[in-house]
Amino acid sequence: MSIFKEIYKEIKKYDKIVIARHQRVDPDALASELALKQLILNTFPNKKVYAVGVGASKFRYMGQLDKLTDDMYKNSLLIVLDTPDKKRVDIDDLDKFEKTIKIDHHPFVEKFCDIEYIDEDASSTCEIILEFIYNTKFNLDIRSAELLFQGVVSDTNRFTTINTSSKTFDLIKRLIDETNIDFSSLYDNLYARPLSEIRLEGYIAQNLIVTENGLGYIKLTDDVIREFSVDSASPGNMINNFNYINEILVWAFVSEDKKNNIKRITIRSRGPKINDVASKHNGGGHERASGARVETFEEADILLKELDDLCKTYRSEKNEN
Ligand code: AMP
Numbered sequence: 300m301s302i303f304k305e306i307y308k309e310i311k312k313y314d315k316i317v318i319a320r321h322q323r324v325d326p327d328a329l330a331s332e333l334a335l336k337q338l339i340l341n342t343f344p345n346k347k348v349y350a351v352g353v354g355a356s357k358f359r360y361m362g363q364l365d366k367l368t369d370d371m372y373k374n375s376l377l378i379v380l381d382t383p384d385k386k387r388v389d390i391d392d393l394d395k396f397e398k399t400i401k402i403d404h405h406p407f408v409e410k411f412c413d414i415e416y417i418d419e420d421a422s423s424t425c426e427i428i429l430e431f432i433y434n435t436k437f438n439l440d441i442r443s444a445e446l447l448f449q450g451v452v453s454d455t456n457r458f459t460t461i462n463t464s465s466k467t468f469d470l471i472k473r474l475i476d477e478t479n480i481d482f483s484s485l486y487d488n489l490y491a492r493p494l495s496e497i498r499l500e501g502y503i504a505q506n507l508i509v510t511e512n513g514l515g516y517i518k519l520t521d522d523v524i525r526e527f528s529v530d531s532a533s534p535g536n537m538i539n540n541f542n543y544i545n546e547i548l549v550w551a552f553v554s555e556d557k558k559n560n561i562k563r564i565t566i567r568s569r570g571p572k573i574n575d576v577a578s579k580h581n582g583g584g585h586e587r588a589s590g591a592r593v594e595t596f597e598e599a600d601i602l603l604k605e606l607d608d609l610c611k612t613y614r615s616e617k618n619e620n
Contacts, residue, residue: 301434302414303416303431306400307436309414313346314346314374316375318349318350319352319379319380319388321387322387324353326358328380330446331381331424331447332352333443334446334447338438338439341443342436342437349365351364352364352390353389362442362446372392372395376397376399377393378400378402379399379401379402379403379412380401380402381403381405388411398414399412399413401414402427403417403427404421404426404462408583420462422454422460422463422467429447429470441478441480448480451470452486456542461586503534512607512610513548514547514551514603514607515550516551517534518555519554520555521556531554531556531563534565538566539567543569549567550566550568552565562593562595563590567587568587570587570613573609574589576589577602579605
């Protein structure tokens with residue numbers, strides 16, 4: 300039996316299903332959980348299905364989340380999406396569920412569910428959900444189609460990431476052909492942003508330090524973040540806009556989150572594999588898109604030095620070939 304059929308069978312079996320995903324939600328994680336909830340309800344209207352986790356106001360347009368309550372654990376199935384390790388799941392007490400399933404596209408970190416389906420080659424979790432739909436009996440409604448489109452577009456950075464494949468395009472083509480969604484209108488919600496963020500982006504462009512090895516970085520203190528009236532998560536929203544700069548191979552934004560007494564680091568790469576460095580500093584992610592959290596700017600400097608070394612090695616290896 301294919302893994303999709305096996306997961307479908309478990310979904311069919313349980314009357315109560317909770318869907319969760321990683322902390323600090325992003326469009327792929329949120330779209331995949333909200334779409335999967337709707338897909339299950341389309342096919343099995345009598346089931347109780349909940350999409351849980353902490354939301355974010357800027358993604359409110361995607362839909363409403365459910366509050367996890369004590370009665371949701373008993374005799375129920377938990378499906379964790381888009382999360383490679385237990386500590387990053389945006390709910391506690393995973394072991395209280397009767398059965399657990401993980402569906403993810405991150406590099407494997409640990410096994411923490413009874414059934415796990417990991418496709419590291421998939422561009423996004425929404426891409427896996429699309430494949431799941433077309434290999435089982437789920438009925439795709441327009442709203443779920445829109446969400447899945449937004450999740451794929453967002454996680455592939457508009458079909459530019461290395462995990463974007465002909466399969467991604469095939470699935471998206473089929474999605475558009477079969478549902479006729481007005482996809483061009485869906486970019487507005489994903490990409491419209493306040494002028495304050497654009498001004499911060501200008502500040503980053505002006506002040507980014509670029510090393511001779513091709514590391515671009517900036518350290519944003521709480522004062523600067525406040526001056527631009529944004530929050531510590533905002534620099535992460537614009538990290539992808541610094542791709543395709545000739546002089547830069549790897550780039551990282553360090554931003555101070557004073558309230559939680561941490562420095563968040565968001566990192567992207569056009570070549571070197573960065574997730575091992577991120578993992579060493581309370582983080583992780585994909586080969587070319589990672590994040591980390593450190594306690595001090597000194598530790599951030601250590602991480603930046605490691606990234607700079609990666610750039611140096613990568614460039615010298617390229618020159619040798
Ligand atoms: P971001 O920079 O937040 O867009 O994250 C890029 C990738 O790194 C995503 O796959 C995240 O799930 C992962 N990531 C970001 N921050 C962390 C962290 N603190 N721990 C583990 N993975 C992370």
